[in-house]
Amino acid sequence: MIIPLAHILIFSLLLFATGLYGVLVRRNIIGILISIELMLNAANINLIAFSKSTSLSPETGQIFAIFVLAIAATTAAVGLAIVLALYRVRKTVYTDEVHLLKW
Amino acid sequence: MTNFPSKRKSSGIKQWDHVYTSSVQNAPSHHWLKIFGAGALKGMVVTLKNFVTSYFRKPDQGGIFTVQYPEERYPEIENYRNLPFLVYDGSPDKVRCVACGICERECPPKCIYITMETDVAGKPVRKPAVFDIDYAVCMNCGICEEVCPFDSIFMDHVFEIASPRRIDTGMIRHQEDLLKSSEYLQKIRPKTATMIDEKKRAAEEKKKAVVKPPQGPTV
């Protein structure tokens, strides 16, 4: 392990934080989806870091990372499909214009 | 032979088939024999054959017949028309053109400009003083050659006249640039030149004949 584990965790934390910031702040739904991808990647890094440095059976981390990858792909696919459907219906992709479900 | 397109369950593209493949419906029964790729392979064989034979076949038997232009030239073709020139017999000052202005009027893009020469006394002399052709505008239609009653203007075979400059490109050729000898005409337009000469000779004989027996008053 070339660099200490803590550094990697910090890095993934920061990555996760920026992703979360993006999700919370960005107005464009696709922007949100991108930020979600970011967060998932942060999680992946953590998985790899831990499997590399601590776990007893090293390949579990990678396998789970791969699963996370697959799931991320599915979420992206379905999410974007929904965004397209939304766009076709409402001609807008901005969250603050899509606020029908309110009091 | 063509039958109306039956409402078959077909994608958009199929609808146009009736135009091209009207006979495909009643294709031969062994249709399934033609494997999908066979057509492609046949095509490749053709190109391969062509590729290989290109090294052996003579140009006229279907081999490569490219003419390496600057080095090899393509035999001149007589009737090729590119930019008119004036003809002079003998020396450059004996110009056949009498500045009648017919070609100037007939020229569709109006690229000819003629002014008659006036002698010292101001009497028009049957010779062009200024005869300019704007080569950039000329579209090589050859109308001026046809209408010229005095066979003084002909279409040249010269095409390598590109000008490196943009502004004063020298495309407006003046009389002195346009003049070429009749031998040159003979050289590039043998058939028309000989025809003109015969016509001239006939005219002269007729004139001679005319000189001999004076004609009554022409009605």
Added chain:
Amino acid sequence: MVTSDQIILVPLLPFIAFAVNLLAGRWLKHRAAWLSVAASTIACFIAIPVCWAVFQGNHFANQGTWLMLGQTPLKFGYVMDPLSSSLLFMVTIVGTLIQIYAMGYMHGDPRYSRFFAYVSLFMSAMLTLSISDNYLLFFMSWEIMGLCSYLLIGFYFEKDSAAKAGFKAFLTTRVGDVGFLIGFLTLFSAIGTLNFSEMNALMANAHHAGAPLHAGLLSLAALLIFCGTIGKSAQFPLHVWLPDAMEGPTPVSALIHAATMVAAGVFLVARSFSLFMIVPNVLPVVTVIGTITAFMAAFIALTQTDIKRILAYSTISQLGYMVTALGLSGLGAGTFHLITHAFFKALLFMAAGSVIHGTHVQDIREMGGLFKKMPHTATTFIIASLALAGIPPLSGFWSKDEILLSAFASGHKIVFMILLLTAFMTAFYMFRLIFLTFFGQPRNLKVHAHESPAVMTAPLWALAFGSIVIGFPGSPFMHHWFQKFMAHMVHHPEYEPSAFVMACSVAAAVCGISLAGVIYLKKIRWAQKTAETFSFLYRLSLNKCYFDELYSRCIVKPFQSLGRFLFGFDARIVDGAVNGTGHATLFISAVKGWIDKYIVDGLVNFTGTLTHFLNSIVKRLQTGFVQNYLLIVFIGILVFLVWELKII
């Protein structure tokens, strides 16, 4: 030989006549009379041979179960013993004659058929009563007779006095009947049976066994049964209805209020005489009531001016005589007087009826000198009066003598003296009546009297013959056959006929007649003078001892006032209570309404508004922006991290 079971036909025939008359009365019109007279004559022809057989000493009785009360069968039947046969004999004969008389009297009346229907119903009731063998059947026929008397008294119901009289009669007899009902029911609870013969057997055993069954209960039963008699036979306290009953047509008075119905009370006591004998202290009560009634009625009759009222009071006093006789345990004397009195009292009433029919006037002060105009009526009237007064050859003398004898022999000296005085008074007012109506000068010239037609006078003569003849069976000439005949019923003391008693009674009768003749034929003023001297007694007698006023004041008025009070009470208290509860419920519902509206609904609305209010706060959270929610979630996680996991 007539079999006994035909006796059932005797009451049935008049009932059929009643039914036919009632239903087809309008169509039958005057033919209704023939129907009822025929029914009663046929009944008479059936009854007399049976009675004759009983007179020979036979005894018939038969009974059938009428209905099953649970397990115990209720048996109804008839009994033909000396008592019932003699009554049957009297009723059939007198009834038939009166109906014949009524044909003439009621001629031209618009409700002719209805009168005969009621009379037939009365006849059938009387006949069932006489032959019934148990208290229940007896009581049923007793009640039907009360109904008939009400209907017949109130026959001229358009007259207000007739309707009132009917009503009064019905009510007063009803009082007695209630007592009678309770009496025989207590008797039933005491001895367990209603049948007369069974009762007599029980009483006989008790008599021999010495100690009667439930002395107290039986005496109570006896007293109550005697109440029935007081009510029905117009004895002392409940006699007020009989004088007013004269409002009805005269044959009714004759039949019901002279001969039969009033006799039923005495017959009741006779029928349950074995009970009265056993019970120690009831007979004296009977005696006292009887004597009081007799004396009081005679005293009132002295000053009456209405011909029918005088006869009514005389009937009451004679009934008093019968009751006293029974009280003195003189069963034979009482019943004998009952039979004889029926004959001459019916005759008196019918005669009076023909007088009224002739003169259309009932007040004797407007009559006078009718003898010449109505000889038949007058002579029969005089014969009957003589019999009533007790002149020897006539039946009245024999029966009254028997009573006086039983009084004298049994040692009741006071009772004897009163009865004797009553006899004197009876004679006096009867002949006062005769002299005022038939002799002297006609006081009202507008009155044109004329003799009644044959159909009326014939029964008069028949009855006159009857009142003469009927006395003999009980007289010494026939060896007191009647008394011996009655002895078969119940063992009671026999008395030897005493000449002294006979002499006293004859003397009393003669003095009465002569005094009346003197006063009213000669010295009319003496009457006036005595009236002034004994003005109190005179007014007392004139006003019927003020009984009506007494009753009205101490019974009717209190009841009315009680009624008014109750009405008032009801109106105010009960209605008040009801309305009160209504108002209370209204008030309570109002209050509940108010509570419901302001508290329950209030609460509900309050929760509604509360949630609305809270909602208006919380709903701000629902902005619709997805990212707001995410932020909130994130901050929540942060807080969770900081708070729970205490990371910092």
Added chain:
Amino acid sequence: MDMLSLIIKFGIYGTMALALIAAIAVVTLRNLFHSALCLAAVLIATAMIYAAFHADFLAAAQILLYVGAVMTLIIFAIMLTEQLGSKTIRQTNRQNLAALAGLLVFVVILGRVIFKTPWPVTEKALASKVTVMELGKAFMGPYVFPFEVISIILIAALLGAVVIAKKDR
């Protein structure tokens, strides 16, 4: 601490820094297309980090899947929905300050956690290298069930996306 590992270390820190910068760019850039490309940059950077941690199969898979497929999806989506004219519209909504504050707290907290907890780093794990062969065996061995489920999920997502996105006739 020979030079090579030093270089590698710096390489990794460099990629991390690069990744972070790109991530911030993703989040803050106004033009969505630029942010998408920055995402691609981040993805490639993370792939490099995976490679550094000897998870090379994952690195290749990451590039193949993410950069190849997901990025294409995103860019397609951007192209299909992006209104070119609206580039100037504000990209972040009103709650960025609150979010930022929350995030700082978040980072601080977890930062403390990371530094405080003694991670059980074992030498053996550090040395281990996972080859594709082992991964294959693990996939077909203990993890065969999740593997199948993932395939089902992918198919479902595929169909779902097609159905949702298809313009209903």
Added chain:
Amino acid sequence: MNMPPLLRDIEFAVDLSFVNAKGWILDLLSHIVPDWVVVFASIVISGVAILVLGPVIMMYLTLLERKLIGRIQNRYGPNRVGIWGLLQPIADGIKMFTKEDIVPVYADKVIHCLAPIVIVIPALMVFLVVPFGERMTAVNLNIGLLYFIAVSSITTIPIFMGSWGSRNKYSLLGGMRTAAQMISYEVPMTLSVVPVIMMSQSLSTNKIVLSQSGSYDMNWFIFTPWGIVGFIIFFLCAVAECNRPPFDLPEAESEIIAGFHTEYSGMKFALFYMAEYMNAFTLCGIAATLFLGGWQGPFLPSWIWFLGKTFVLICVMIWFRGTFPRFRVDQLMGFAWKFLLPLTLINILVAGLCHFISEKTGWIYSFIIFSISFWVLVRLNRPWMPEKRHYPLAN
């Protein structure tokens, strides 16, 4: 390999000439600089080799293509510049350099300029994995093939960047079409590789090539039933992957102008061009390694075998360009998804079967399966398949 010893030595020498050269340089350096520098140097050398090799290959590929196409179309190729037009690529290069480099006004400058760079990088990166010779693969990754597929899938992004950055409707449409094509052909390509991996039990290109050695080094995968079909599919996808005719619809001149690189000119266009040709070369190289046994060959040195095979494949590609008309878009897509993909799946099945069934019968079974599946797929895909056109009016 029972050649006479002398020949064998020469062959070895020639074979490993490059390797030895590199080794010689390295141990020369090791005397001078510390060892980590040596490691670094080896990386640099191979890197430089690739950087040099890439453009050169690209240039001479263009020339080769124009010569061959010319010959097919009965004309010479470029023969003005240099003896047989050998200097033509250099002339092109100069032309590209001198050409004015236009950037559209409203274009997204950053992306517009970044696109060509980003497309070249993966093209170059793929060279790491290509096994030129015996020990001449730049980096012997044990996931070499996967690396190759992953990197080749990156090319979609620069295409998007190019089409989007140039702010041009037609380039956008062309870009979308190209990306769609690239993606849809990537899937069958990846799957067609799977049988090879199954048989050679490894992802690394070296091992794949080694697993094809055997009798006279001719034990190539292409001589197995699934190998042939796999190779055909892989090669078709490769052609489609680098947008060469007959799959070059998106960026063909006569279609939507020049697809995503309409707005590009000068050096940027040259980069696009270079990337395309390098892709072509590497794809052919990988095809050769996977199916034609890479540098396996009886006599000649390994890298000559490799280059020869790749050269043959490239010629085939050019040959394709000479003969086939362009695919229509829907035929393009239909071909990938409805024809190639099912075929690859069947191919994997057959590969599995062949692995277990004996040599002889294996061929028969696979032939039967393939013919049936082939026939079924043709029947199924009738709607978009181009039919032979008859021109009734012509005769």
